[in-house]
Amino acid sequence: MDMKKILFVCTGNTCRSPMAQGLCQKYISENALVGQFGCASAGLDVKKGARISENALIVMNEIGVDMSSHRAKMVTAEMMQEADCVFTMSSTHKNMLEALFPKDANKIRVLGHPIFDPYGQNLEFYRFSRDSLKDKVYTAMDEFREDLARQKALEEEEQHKAELFGGIYGRYY
Structure with missing residues:
Protein backbone atom coordinates (compact mmCIF):
# COMPACT_ATOMS: atom_id res chain seq x y z
CA MET A 1 0.00 0.00 0.00
CA ASP A 2 1.30 3.45 -0.91
CA MET A 3 1.67 5.89 1.94
CA LYS A 4 -1.59 7.75 2.50
CA LYS A 5 -1.16 11.47 3.05
CA ILE A 6 -3.41 13.52 5.31
CA LEU A 7 -3.47 17.33 5.19
CA PHE A 8 -4.97 19.51 7.93
CA VAL A 9 -5.95 23.09 7.04
CA CYS A 10 -6.96 26.08 9.16
CA THR A 11 -6.54 29.83 8.81
CA GLY A 12 -3.04 30.78 9.98
CA ASN A 13 -1.40 27.35 10.47
CA THR A 14 -0.22 28.32 13.95
CA CYS A 15 -2.85 26.73 16.23
CA ARG A 16 -5.48 24.22 15.13
CA SER A 17 -4.02 22.58 12.03
CA PRO A 18 -0.51 22.10 13.48
CA MET A 19 -2.04 20.66 16.67
CA ALA A 20 -4.13 18.32 14.49
CA GLN A 21 -0.98 17.35 12.58
CA ALA A 32 2.26 1.31 14.36
CA LEU A 33 1.34 2.99 11.07
CA VAL A 34 4.65 4.76 10.42
CA GLY A 35 5.38 4.47 6.70
CA GLN A 36 1.72 3.77 5.89
CA PHE A 37 0.35 7.21 6.77
CA GLY A 38 1.87 10.67 6.79
CA CYS A 39 0.42 14.04 7.68
CA ALA A 40 1.07 17.73 7.23
CA SER A 41 -0.69 21.02 7.88
CA ALA A 42 -1.13 24.33 6.12
CA GLY A 43 -3.20 27.49 6.27
CA LEU A 44 -5.26 29.73 4.04
CA ASP A 45 -4.08 33.11 5.38
CA VAL A 46 -0.55 32.54 6.58
CA LYS A 47 2.31 34.67 7.79
CA LYS A 48 4.93 32.47 6.12
CA GLY A 49 7.42 30.97 8.54
CA ALA A 50 5.46 31.92 11.66
CA ARG A 51 6.00 29.58 14.59
CA ILE A 52 3.27 27.59 16.27
CA SER A 53 1.62 29.70 18.97
CA GLU A 54 3.34 29.52 22.35
CA ASN A 55 0.29 28.07 24.11
CA ALA A 56 -0.19 25.43 21.38
CA LEU A 57 3.46 24.45 21.81
CA ILE A 58 3.00 24.15 25.58
CA VAL A 59 -0.17 22.03 25.48
CA MET A 60 1.25 19.72 22.82
CA ASN A 61 4.44 19.26 24.88
CA GLU A 62 2.21 18.27 27.82
CA VAL A 75 -1.71 25.59 1.35
CA THR A 76 -0.60 24.93 -2.24
CA ALA A 77 -2.02 23.15 -5.26
CA GLU A 78 0.75 20.57 -4.91
CA MET A 79 -0.19 19.84 -1.28
CA MET A 80 -3.83 19.44 -2.27
CA GLN A 81 -2.99 17.17 -5.18
CA GLU A 82 -0.69 14.94 -3.11
CA ALA A 83 -3.10 14.57 -0.19
CA ASP A 84 -5.38 11.55 -0.05
CA CYS A 85 -7.62 13.30 2.46
CA VAL A 86 -7.84 16.95 3.52
CA PHE A 87 -9.41 17.85 6.85
CA THR A 88 -10.44 21.44 7.52
CA MET A 89 -11.24 23.04 10.85
CA SER A 90 -14.49 24.65 9.64
CA SER A 91 -16.98 24.61 6.80
CA THR A 92 -15.68 28.06 5.81
CA HIS A 93 -12.21 26.58 5.29
CA LYS A 94 -13.76 23.72 3.30
CA ASN A 95 -15.68 26.13 1.06
CA MET A 96 -12.57 28.23 0.45
CA LEU A 97 -10.50 25.16 -0.47
CA GLU A 98 -13.22 23.89 -2.81
CA ALA A 99 -13.26 27.27 -4.57
CA LEU A 100 -9.46 27.40 -4.83
CA PHE A 101 -8.94 23.74 -5.72
CA PRO A 102 -12.13 22.40 -7.39
CA LYS A 103 -10.34 19.31 -8.77
CA ASP A 104 -9.64 18.19 -5.20
CA ALA A 105 -13.09 18.93 -3.74
CA ASN A 106 -13.96 15.23 -3.34
CA LYS A 107 -11.20 14.69 -0.76
CA ILE A 108 -11.97 17.72 1.45
CA ARG A 109 -13.84 17.08 4.71
CA VAL A 110 -14.61 19.17 7.77
CA LEU A 111 -12.86 17.53 10.72
CA GLY A 112 -15.76 18.18 13.06
CA HIS A 113 -17.82 20.82 14.79
CA PRO A 114 -17.09 22.77 16.78
CA ILE A 115 -13.34 23.28 16.56
CA PHE A 116 -12.91 26.63 18.23
CA ASP A 117 -9.89 28.72 17.29
CA PRO A 118 -7.83 29.10 20.47
CA TYR A 119 -5.68 31.89 19.03
CA GLY A 120 -4.94 34.45 21.74
CA GLN A 121 -6.72 32.46 24.46
CA ASN A 122 -5.36 31.11 27.75
CA LEU A 123 -3.77 27.69 28.35
CA GLU A 124 -7.02 26.18 29.60
CA PHE A 125 -8.75 27.03 26.31
CA TYR A 126 -5.81 25.57 24.36
CA ARG A 127 -6.07 22.35 26.40
CA PHE A 128 -9.78 22.20 25.63
CA ALA A 149 -10.07 -1.30 4.20
CA ARG A 150 -13.53 -1.40 2.60
CA GLN A 151 -12.14 0.01 -0.64
CA LYS A 152 -9.34 -2.57 -0.65
CA ALA A 153 -11.83 -5.40 -0.02
CA LEU A 154 -14.00 -4.21 -2.93
CA GLU A 155 -10.97 -4.00 -5.22
CA GLU A 156 -9.90 -7.51 -4.22
CA GLU A 157 -13.43 -8.79 -4.87
CA GLU A 158 -13.46 -7.16 -8.31
CA GLN A 159 -10.05 -8.65 -9.07
CA HIS A 160 -11.26 -12.09 -7.99
CA LYS A 161 -14.34 -11.81 -10.22
CA ALA A 162 -12.16 -10.74 -13.14
CA GLU A 163 -9.90 -13.75 -12.61
CA LEU A 164 -12.86 -16.12 -12.33
CA PHE A 165 -14.64 -14.86 -15.40
CA GLY A 166 -11.67 -13.77 -17.50
CA GLY A 167 -11.14 -10.11 -18.24
CA ILE A 168 -13.65 -7.61 -16.97
CA TYR A 169 -16.39 -10.09 -16.07
CA GLY A 170 -15.39 -12.24 -18.93
CA ARG A 171 -16.84 -13.23 -22.15
CA TYR A 172 -20.25 -14.69 -21.61
CA TYR A 173 -20.76 -17.48 -24.14
Missing part, protein backbone atom coordinates in the same frame (compact mmCIF):
# COMPACT_ATOMS: atom_id res chain seq x y z
CA GLY A 22 0.87 16.59 15.82
CA LEU A 23 -2.06 14.55 17.10
CA CYS A 24 -2.23 12.65 13.82
CA GLN A 25 1.49 11.88 14.08
CA LYS A 26 0.87 10.63 17.62
CA TYR A 27 -1.98 8.42 16.33
CA ILE A 28 0.24 7.05 13.56
CA SER A 29 2.97 6.20 16.06
CA GLU A 30 0.59 4.67 18.64
CA ASN A 31 -1.02 2.46 15.98
CA ILE A 63 1.18 15.15 25.88
CA GLY A 64 4.64 14.39 24.55
CA VAL A 65 4.31 15.96 21.10
CA ASP A 66 7.13 18.34 20.16
CA MET A 67 5.97 20.94 17.63
CA SER A 68 8.91 23.34 18.11
CA SER A 69 10.15 22.90 14.54
CA HIS A 70 6.76 23.77 13.01
CA ARG A 71 6.66 26.75 10.66
CA ALA A 72 3.46 28.04 9.09
CA LYS A 73 2.90 27.20 5.43
CA MET A 74 0.34 28.38 2.91
CA SER A 129 -9.05 22.70 21.92
CA ARG A 130 -6.26 20.09 21.96
CA ASP A 131 -8.46 17.50 23.65
CA SER A 132 -11.36 18.23 21.30
CA LEU A 133 -9.01 17.95 18.32
CA LYS A 134 -7.58 14.68 19.63
CA ASP A 135 -11.03 13.09 19.76
CA LYS A 136 -11.85 14.32 16.26
CA VAL A 137 -8.47 13.40 14.71
CA TYR A 138 -8.46 9.90 16.22
CA THR A 139 -12.07 9.28 15.13
CA ALA A 140 -11.38 10.64 11.64
CA MET A 141 -8.29 8.46 11.28
CA ASP A 142 -10.19 5.36 12.44
CA GLU A 143 -12.93 6.11 9.89
CA PHE A 144 -10.40 6.83 7.12
CA ARG A 145 -8.65 3.51 7.80
CA GLU A 146 -12.02 1.70 7.74
CA ASP A 147 -12.88 3.36 4.40
CA LEU A 148 -9.52 2.27 2.98
Whole structure:
Protein backbone atom coordinates (compact mmCIF):
# COMPACT_ATOMS: atom_id res chain seq x y z
CA MET A 1 0.00 0.00 0.00
CA ASP A 2 1.30 3.45 -0.91
CA MET A 3 1.67 5.89 1.94
CA LYS A 4 -1.59 7.75 2.50
CA LYS A 5 -1.16 11.47 3.05
CA ILE A 6 -3.41 13.52 5.31
CA LEU A 7 -3.47 17.33 5.19
CA PHE A 8 -4.97 19.51 7.93
CA VAL A 9 -5.95 23.09 7.04
CA CYS A 10 -6.96 26.08 9.16
CA THR A 11 -6.54 29.83 8.81
CA GLY A 12 -3.04 30.78 9.98
CA ASN A 13 -1.40 27.35 10.47
CA THR A 14 -0.22 28.32 13.95
CA CYS A 15 -2.85 26.73 16.23
CA ARG A 16 -5.48 24.22 15.13
CA SER A 17 -4.02 22.58 12.03
CA PRO A 18 -0.51 22.10 13.48
CA MET A 19 -2.04 20.66 16.67
CA ALA A 20 -4.13 18.32 14.49
CA GLN A 21 -0.98 17.35 12.58
CA GLY A 22 0.87 16.59 15.82
CA LEU A 23 -2.06 14.55 17.10
CA CYS A 24 -2.23 12.65 13.82
CA GLN A 25 1.49 11.88 14.08
CA LYS A 26 0.87 10.63 17.62
CA TYR A 27 -1.98 8.42 16.33
CA ILE A 28 0.24 7.05 13.56
CA SER A 29 2.97 6.20 16.06
CA GLU A 30 0.59 4.67 18.64
CA ASN A 31 -1.02 2.46 15.98
CA ALA A 32 2.26 1.31 14.36
CA LEU A 33 1.34 2.99 11.07
CA VAL A 34 4.65 4.76 10.42
CA GLY A 35 5.38 4.47 6.70
CA GLN A 36 1.72 3.77 5.89
CA PHE A 37 0.35 7.21 6.77
CA GLY A 38 1.87 10.67 6.79
CA CYS A 39 0.42 14.04 7.68
CA ALA A 40 1.07 17.73 7.23
CA SER A 41 -0.69 21.02 7.88
CA ALA A 42 -1.13 24.33 6.12
CA GLY A 43 -3.20 27.49 6.27
CA LEU A 44 -5.26 29.73 4.04
CA ASP A 45 -4.08 33.11 5.38
CA VAL A 46 -0.55 32.54 6.58
CA LYS A 47 2.31 34.67 7.79
CA LYS A 48 4.93 32.47 6.12
CA GLY A 49 7.42 30.97 8.54
CA ALA A 50 5.46 31.92 11.66
CA ARG A 51 6.00 29.58 14.59
CA ILE A 52 3.27 27.59 16.27
CA SER A 53 1.62 29.70 18.97
CA GLU A 54 3.34 29.52 22.35
CA ASN A 55 0.29 28.07 24.11
CA ALA A 56 -0.19 25.43 21.38
CA LEU A 57 3.46 24.45 21.81
CA ILE A 58 3.00 24.15 25.58
CA VAL A 59 -0.17 22.03 25.48
CA MET A 60 1.25 19.72 22.82
CA ASN A 61 4.44 19.26 24.88
CA GLU A 62 2.21 18.27 27.82
CA ILE A 63 1.18 15.15 25.88
CA GLY A 64 4.64 14.39 24.55
CA VAL A 65 4.31 15.96 21.10
CA ASP A 66 7.13 18.34 20.16
CA MET A 67 5.97 20.94 17.63
CA SER A 68 8.91 23.34 18.11
CA SER A 69 10.15 22.90 14.54
CA HIS A 70 6.76 23.77 13.01
CA ARG A 71 6.66 26.75 10.66
CA ALA A 72 3.46 28.04 9.09
CA LYS A 73 2.90 27.20 5.43
CA MET A 74 0.34 28.38 2.91
CA VAL A 75 -1.71 25.59 1.35
CA THR A 76 -0.60 24.93 -2.24
CA ALA A 77 -2.02 23.15 -5.26
CA GLU A 78 0.75 20.57 -4.91
CA MET A 79 -0.19 19.84 -1.28
CA MET A 80 -3.83 19.44 -2.27
CA GLN A 81 -2.99 17.17 -5.18
CA GLU A 82 -0.69 14.94 -3.11
CA ALA A 83 -3.10 14.57 -0.19
CA ASP A 84 -5.38 11.55 -0.05
CA CYS A 85 -7.62 13.30 2.46
CA VAL A 86 -7.84 16.95 3.52
CA PHE A 87 -9.41 17.85 6.85
CA THR A 88 -10.44 21.44 7.52
CA MET A 89 -11.24 23.04 10.85
CA SER A 90 -14.49 24.65 9.64
CA SER A 91 -16.98 24.61 6.80
CA THR A 92 -15.68 28.06 5.81
CA HIS A 93 -12.21 26.58 5.29
CA LYS A 94 -13.76 23.72 3.30
CA ASN A 95 -15.68 26.13 1.06
CA MET A 96 -12.57 28.23 0.45
CA LEU A 97 -10.50 25.16 -0.47
CA GLU A 98 -13.22 23.89 -2.81
CA ALA A 99 -13.26 27.27 -4.57
CA LEU A 100 -9.46 27.40 -4.83
CA PHE A 101 -8.94 23.74 -5.72
CA PRO A 102 -12.13 22.40 -7.39
CA LYS A 103 -10.34 19.31 -8.77
CA ASP A 104 -9.64 18.19 -5.20
CA ALA A 105 -13.09 18.93 -3.74
CA ASN A 106 -13.96 15.23 -3.34
CA LYS A 107 -11.20 14.69 -0.76
CA ILE A 108 -11.97 17.72 1.45
CA ARG A 109 -13.84 17.08 4.71
CA VAL A 110 -14.61 19.17 7.77
CA LEU A 111 -12.86 17.53 10.72
CA GLY A 112 -15.76 18.18 13.06
CA HIS A 113 -17.82 20.82 14.79
CA PRO A 114 -17.09 22.77 16.78
CA ILE A 115 -13.34 23.28 16.56
CA PHE A 116 -12.91 26.63 18.23
CA ASP A 117 -9.89 28.72 17.29
CA PRO A 118 -7.83 29.10 20.47
CA TYR A 119 -5.68 31.89 19.03
CA GLY A 120 -4.94 34.45 21.74
CA GLN A 121 -6.72 32.46 24.46
CA ASN A 122 -5.36 31.11 27.75
CA LEU A 123 -3.77 27.69 28.35
CA GLU A 124 -7.02 26.18 29.60
CA PHE A 125 -8.75 27.03 26.31
CA TYR A 126 -5.81 25.57 24.36
CA ARG A 127 -6.07 22.35 26.40
CA PHE A 128 -9.78 22.20 25.63
CA SER A 129 -9.05 22.70 21.92
CA ARG A 130 -6.26 20.09 21.96
CA ASP A 131 -8.46 17.50 23.65
CA SER A 132 -11.36 18.23 21.30
CA LEU A 133 -9.01 17.95 18.32
CA LYS A 134 -7.58 14.68 19.63
CA ASP A 135 -11.03 13.09 19.76
CA LYS A 136 -11.85 14.32 16.26
CA VAL A 137 -8.47 13.40 14.71
CA TYR A 138 -8.46 9.90 16.22
CA THR A 139 -12.07 9.28 15.13
CA ALA A 140 -11.38 10.64 11.64
CA MET A 141 -8.29 8.46 11.28
CA ASP A 142 -10.19 5.36 12.44
CA GLU A 143 -12.93 6.11 9.89
CA PHE A 144 -10.40 6.83 7.12
CA ARG A 145 -8.65 3.51 7.80
CA GLU A 146 -12.02 1.70 7.74
CA ASP A 147 -12.88 3.36 4.40
CA LEU A 148 -9.52 2.27 2.98
CA ALA A 149 -10.07 -1.30 4.20
CA ARG A 150 -13.53 -1.40 2.60
CA GLN A 151 -12.14 0.01 -0.64
CA LYS A 152 -9.34 -2.57 -0.65
CA ALA A 153 -11.83 -5.40 -0.02
CA LEU A 154 -14.00 -4.21 -2.93
CA GLU A 155 -10.97 -4.00 -5.22
CA GLU A 156 -9.90 -7.51 -4.22
CA GLU A 157 -13.43 -8.79 -4.87
CA GLU A 158 -13.46 -7.16 -8.31
CA GLN A 159 -10.05 -8.65 -9.07
CA HIS A 160 -11.26 -12.09 -7.99
CA LYS A 161 -14.34 -11.81 -10.22
CA ALA A 162 -12.16 -10.74 -13.14
CA GLU A 163 -9.90 -13.75 -12.61
CA LEU A 164 -12.86 -16.12 -12.33
CA PHE A 165 -14.64 -14.86 -15.40
CA GLY A 166 -11.67 -13.77 -17.50
CA GLY A 167 -11.14 -10.11 -18.24
CA ILE A 168 -13.65 -7.61 -16.97
CA TYR A 169 -16.39 -10.09 -16.07
CA GLY A 170 -15.39 -12.24 -18.93
CA ARG A 171 -16.84 -13.23 -22.15
CA TYR A 172 -20.25 -14.69 -21.61
CA TYR A 173 -20.76 -17.48 -24.14
